[in-house]
């Protein structure tokens with residue numbers, strides 16, 4: 001057995017389990033490698049088509065007018081996602097801010113938003129106004145109406161209901177969330193998204209179809225904009241940043257819609273022309289370059305954790321052999337103690353803050369206590385191995401990320417060992 005296990009104080013039992021599982025899922029690893037190879041070619045081609053040079057790795061300060069590196073990055077994104085245009089900015093604070101910017105740019109007073117993959121990601125509920133006391137700046141407060149159609153069995157679009165609704169209402173924008181986010185549901189496949197978009201287009205060629213692509217990028221060989229989505233967005237401290245981007249978000253899609261988003265992010269008149277890059281162009285460029293491989297590492301880490309935990313009788317979702325369309329693995333522990341020990345194990349194997357022990361705490365905006373492991377280089381970056389969940393039945397942990405497969409594997413072994421060890 002490799003001495004890494006003893007160096008890292010991992011028991012023989014768990015080391016053997018890891019080796020066995022790895023062999024059993026070999027085909028899944030190869031599939032992930034094939035997808036990464038294709039996406040790497042897509043990324044390299046985008047760099048070459050847009051003639052990226054050393055000059056593009058520079059920076060601007062102040063207003064940031066005429067930043068050729070930023071412009072090159074936006075062309076690369078448009079090439080990768082097969083869209084007319086892209087807006088890639090460090091002025092986007094987070095994924096939530098990026099998505100909110102898109103919603104606020106598309107939806108004006110009197111407009112209607114239709115969510116067709118169920119309730120959107122938690123943090124967007126404040127933006128939309130799906131809370132008890134909607135914020136005065138929520139969409140709801142300024143007169144945008146909202147309707148939601150849930151997935152059937154938490155895994156399929158309710159196409160009949162969606163088509164019927166779109167036929168009988170004047171919907172301005174349709175919202176699709178590709179990843180499970182922090183719900184127990186399937187990540188929607190590109191084929192699912194293609195099918196629903198085709199059905200919608202037959203009854204309404206004009207409705208704006210928007211996709212929250214967070215956690216989904218490069219997990220398949222196509223992206224939602226290649227199957228008909230008009231506008232799509234995501235975070236740079238998840239998949240697309242490849243672990244190197246320090247902050248930011250992206251919007252890609254139809255050029256008229258991207259222009260609206262630029263005006264919303266800055267202001268009318270400034271639009272996309274301003275926005276200093278403060279030395280981030282190199283990280284963002286190199287991050288895109290790394291992203292297909294990093295996403296592959298994260299997928300392989302998710303598969304390994306699922307395979308090992310399943311053998312120990314812990315409930316997991318998606319199943320080991322399920323096709324994936326995001327990097328998230330859901331785990332349901334039998335009790336709080338195992339949940340907490342697993343998360344603490346992940347933290348103890350991290351490169352940063354390994355000496356810190358996470359405990360359940362009252363996180364603002366959450367009803368139950370939450371436990372979180374995030375020993376990351378970039379604060380809150382969930383493309384780096386991280387694990388979190390609410391401490392209540394069914395003791396769920398969402399685990400995602402892994403910059404390198406080796407570091408993720410060691411952390412998962414450590415976490416499982418910690419979970420099963422006696423005090």
Ligand SMILES: *Cc1c(COP(=O)(O)O)cnc(C)c1O
Nearest residue numbers: 094095096121179181214215235
């Ligand atoms: C992470 C995520 C968001 C929000 O991104 P933050 O950067 O955490 O604000 C929104 N939607 C989905 C599906 C996500 O995974």
